[in-house]
Amino acid sequence: MSITLRNVRKDYDAQTEVLKDISVKVETGEFFVIVGPSGCGKSTLLRMIAGLTPITAGEVSIDNTVVNDLPPKARKLTMVFQNYALFPFMNVWDNVAFGLKARKMDQADIKQRVDEALKMVNLTELAKRKPRELSGGQRQRVALARAVASDAKICLMDEPLSNLDAQLRIKMRQEIYALQRKLGLTLIYVTHDQVEAMTMADHIMVLNDQHVQQIGTPSEIYQNPANEFVAKFFGTPQINILNATRSKTDNHVLDVDSDLEIALDEEVPAENVKIGIRPDDMKVEATESVEANATIKNTGFLGDETIIYATLNSGEDIHVVVPGQVNYRIFQPIKVTADSNLMFFDKDGKRMNLSKEAYVHA
Numbered sequence: 001m002s003i004t005l006r007n008v009r010k011d012y013d014a015q016t017e018v019l020k021d022i023s024v025k026v027e028t029g030e031f032f033v034i035v036g037p038s039g040c041g042k043s044t045l046l047r048m049i050a051g052l053t054p055i056t057a058g059e060v061s062i063d064n065t066v067v068n069d070l071p072p073k074a075r076k077l078t079m080v081f082q083n084y085a086l087f088p089f090m091n092v093w094d095n096v097a098f099g100l101k102a103r104k105m106d107q108a109d110i111k112q113r114v115d116e117a118l119k120m121v122n123l124t125e126l127a128k129r130k131p132r133e134l135s136g137g138q139r140q141r142v143a144l145a146r147a148v149a150s151d152a153k154i155c156l157m158d159e160p161l162s163n164l165d166a167q168l169r170i171k172m173r174q175e176i177y178a179l180q181r182k183l184g185l186t187l188i189y190v191t192h193d194q195v196e197a198m199t200m201a202d203h204i205m206v207l208n209d210q211h212v213q214q215i216g217t218p219s220e221i222y223q224n225p226a227n228e229f230v231a232k233f234f235g236t237p238q239i240n241i242l243n244a245t246r247s248k249t250d251n252h253v254l255d256v257d258s259d260l261e262i263a264l265d266e267e268v269p270a271e272n273v274k275i276g277i278r279p280d281d282m283k284v285e286a287t288e289s290v291e292a293n294a295t296i297k298n299t300g301f302l303g304d305e306t307i308i309y310a311t312l313n314s315g316e317d318i319h320v321v322v323p324g325q326v327n328y329r330i331f332q333p334i335k336v337t338a339d340s341n342l343m344f345f346d347k348d349g350k351r352m353n354l355s356k357e358a359y360v361h362a
């Protein structure tokens with residue numbers, strides 16, 4: 001089942017305008033991830049799709065039928081929300097079975113589904129416990145098991161793994177992904193974890209500042225971000241953003257400072273430009289010569305690569321990731337170069353489509 005949003009808007013009140021002009025189609029069987037910083041309206045959007053929060057304007061459709069006025073139950077979806085209430089008087093097993101019993105599913109079928117779901121979330125041993133006898137993470141897993149056991153074709157998940165420890169989170173990520181594929185679920189998954197988004201999504205929607213910043217596959221979003229916000233949101237360590245100005249003497253040249261300039265194939269269209277360079281798209285060479293354009297501040301060995309913190313002669317801080325282990329001393333002069341994958345943004349952070357043939361030289 002597909003889900004379509006057309007110009008969806010949400011104002012909680014005149015002072016709280018949360019979302020504007022949200023339009024997207026989530027295809028049948030897609031793993032669709034919504035990411036964005038805290039408070040950007042991710043949960044609000046999910047709750048509007050579920051029918052738990054009314055929408056201020058626009059349309060929500062499921063399989064081409066507008067569902068704006070349908071109550072949550074009639075939308076035939078399951079939900080795993082951060083604080084999704086479990087029934088306190090029912091044990092774990094009955095909590096998971098509840099929805100299936102309500103739909104008068106065959107007893108044997110219910111048993112099989114509930115047992116399988118509990119096994120999958122590692123709760124078989126705790127099936128007889130009441131919710132108050134469980135930890136936060138265990139409660140979250142009961143909510144997950146409920147979604148697993150259900151036969152709804154749409155599932156909405158709001159940070160379903162947020163209370164779990166790192167190891168269990170990785171295991172559950174794989175389980176959710178496998179399950180979504182196996183059942184052909186249309187899954188909308190909210191997270192603020194970029195790794196979760198990158199590793200699980202077919203498509204990612206990045207929300208910020210009330211608007212959709214970009215919708216794309218993980219590689220599109222990483223390699224071709226629409227703006228500075230998206231470029232900074234994905235990638236660890238974060239992309240370097242350097243301020244540059246158009247050279248006074250040559251319109252084709254961007255100056256980071258007199259030691260670091262970037263020549264473009266075309267004229268630089270604005271006086272001030274921001275340059276985005278991913279930390280692994282730069283090279284560092286030790287040099288004692290005048291060619292040095294930076295000095296080492298610090299290095300950190302990460303196991304199979306090293307992160308180098310340096311200060312450009314312009315005074316701007318950068319970080320570079322290089323494979324293996326390197327030994328630099330503090331204040332050592334180095335030459336930093338970047339010859340591919342440069343991104344350019346205007347002063348407001350909007351992506352500028354300048355020539356990809358650009359290069360940096362000292």
Ligand SMILES: Nc1ncnc2c1ncn2[C@@H]1O[C@H](COP(=O)(O)OP(=O)(O)OP(=O)(O)O)[C@@H](O)[C@H]1O
Nearest residue numbers: 012016018036037038039040041042043044045192
């Ligand atoms: N019932 C409500 N009444 C008024 N304002 C609300 C209500 N629910 C949420 N908000 C506000 O709407 C904005 C979006 O909240 P929402 O919970 O959707 O964000 P989020 O992106 O899911 O955040 P987080 O990642 O922190 O969970 C916030 O500024 C929040 O304070």
